Amino acid sequence: MKNLVWLVVAALIALAGYMLFTGKGPQEVAIDASEAINAPEVAEDMTNAAEDAADAIAGSVDAAGEAINDAVDGATESANDAAEPAAQN
Known part of the structure; x- marks a missing residue:
């Protein structure tokens, strides 16, 4: 309980x-705080940035998946080409 009292005292001193x-x-501080809390523009900007980041990540994942598929296809073809002469003998 003492820690809570000291925390409240420290918060009041800081304020x-x-x-x-x-x-x-106090009224100006309260107005500034309420404006900061009710900032829909900031929330909208953050939402747009998150959507852009998600789109970029999805594009990167798709590109990586295609690169992996191409590498696997190439390795499979190389393995088949290498095994073909041995199968003919």
Whole structure:
């Protein structure tokens, strides 16, 4: 319980120091905080960035899958070509 009290005291001191340093009153700090929380533009930008990143990752995975398939096909053809003379004898 003592730790909780000290945590609350430290938070109040930090808030008071912030208000003293910036010269803002409690109402201005509350308005700034509510604007930061209710920033739909930021949330929309983050959503768009996440969608773009997901698309880029999906494209990379597709390209890697195609490269692996090509490598496996090439290795299979090489193995078949190498085994063909031995099968003829």
